[in-house]
Amino acid sequence: MSTDMTGEKQVARNWFASAGARRYLAAFGLDQAADAMVYVLLAWVAVHGASALGAIWIVGAAAAAKLATLLLVGGALGDRFGAAPVVKSTLVIRSLLLVGLIAALAADVVLGIAVVAIAYGLVDGAHEPAMQALSTEVVPSDSGQKGIQGALDLVRRLGMLSAGPLVGAFIVWGSDEAAVALALVGLLAARLVVPAGTTRSRPAAERLLVLLSKLAADSREGWSVALRTKSVRSKLLIFVVANLALTPPIVLGVPLLAKAHHWSAAAFGLIDAGYAAGAIVGGIAVARWGDALSNAEEWAVGSLVPTAAAVAVLGWLDSWGLVCALAAVAGVSTGFGPSLLVGSLKESTPDHLQSRMQAARVAAIVAAGPAGIAVFGALISASSISAAITILAALLGLASILFLSGRAKELLLT
Known part of the structure; x- marks a missing residue:
């Protein structure tokens, strides 16, 4: 053995x-x-x-x-x-x-x-x-x-x-x-x-309506498996929550902060580059050591805690240099956790369902982004840019800690 x-x-x-x-x-x-x-x-x-x-x-x-x-x-x-x-x-x-x-x-x-x-x-x-x-x-x-x-x-x-x-x-x-x-x-x-290496064969040519009917049935089967299977459902939930809470502060929050603090275009570019550089470091870490890690969900969710802390703080800083440093910290975590989680999802998915599980994951991400932006806009209207960033980051941190609690995880996902 x-x-x-x-x-x-x-x-x-x-x-x-x-x-x-x-x-x-x-x-x-x-x-x-x-x-x-x-x-x-x-x-x-x-x-x-x-x-x-x-x-x-x-x-x-x-x-x-x-x-x-x-x-x-x-x-x-x-x-x-x-x-x-x-x-x-x-x-x-x-x-x-x-x-x-x-x-x-x-x-x-x-x-x-x-x-x-x-x-x-x-x-x-x-x-x-x-x-x-x-x-x-x-x-x-x-x-x-x-x-x-x-x-x-x-x-x-x-x-x-x-x-x-x-x-x-x-x-x-x-x-x-x-x-x-x-x-x-x-x-x-x-x-x-x-x-090379694929063993799946192409089916014989089928009439269009029959093919569409079969594709629709295949898609329904995929979504049914995704929503019924606890391990897949938990990963999809992590992707939804993470993208809903992180997309608005990173995509919209940082540019709004740059405008409010009158940072130059070069400073804004460096913040973006800091986040990207951090994410690259996180990706390298997974590429090098990811396959040796077990409990991918716990590692992935755990990496969201420092991300949430960094994002929550950066909303209140006037110095673009400090914001750049915290963006890099957040980038490392977001480059590490999602890569680990997607790899784990692929490992646990049967070969005949791989594309459908990836479709479910991407659909969850695509849907969560606009929803988060809508929430972010409402929070800015009710408070301020900094407060809106902190609220979403705090919600992400709280959700991550709850998920890491075995009992809370059972309550949420069973």
Whole structure:
């Protein structure tokens, strides 16, 4: 028995030695960077083609389309056809949609831009769960997923950090050229995805209505399993609470503080970079040591306690340097905990449900963000920016401590 366990640990530690894993990691990084750049590009062309309100509507519609796909059939496609074929297909389709964006821009039709954005969101809702679940085809889920998940989150953050400067350079070059460049990045990512190691076969061609009916049934099964299974339900609850409480202070709270304290754009950029750098450190830690950790839920939730404390304090500080330091602390925790939790979710999920569980996770995150922003806005109206940040952070800290209490966990999740 000890020999088998040693072998399993060795496989978990050496996942990076696999050429398929390295190709997947590169494809994932390209995909995440391109995806972030696409939404920036959509907002840019919408603002210059319509108005600020039009930009909000178009990008919001794309996000809503993505959530709708996730809720309905997003993960079912990956589980029915295999993650690799779905990823390759959706990468190609998204590249073609970007070429369609060029046509819309040439016609200067805002409606055309909106249609492309919504279609992109729909495809993205099917793409993201499959792209996440593909790690279990590259590295078997029973060989440890926490390490590779840490690496995935690391390249995701690096890709998102590079997205702003790169898309800015592309836009200076020209909006059409930017769309072509992003389409080529998507095709390159598709080329890197190799379905080696997957044993799932594609079903025979089916009539569209029958296929849609089966996908709907698959999706219902996935959501039923997610909500019935205590370990999955608990992880989804953690994602919802964490994103509801953390998204508004980080995404909106820090910019509002910068405006209130008259911090320069450079100072604001350094705060954002501090948070990102901390998250990268957290991702590296999971990539290096994640597979050796047991009780992933407790480690993940425990890491939210220092995050909550750091965020609660930074709302009251006048010094952007101190805010940057606390943002870095929060970044380490948020880079560590979610990576660990996603890896654990993949390890505990049967292969035939991987994409659907990732769809449930992403849908929970996508839904929690706007809900948290609405609560944050109400708190600011009733108090102040600093108080609103502290209240949400305190709620996150309290929820984390309660979750770590075995008895409270049983009461909440049974």
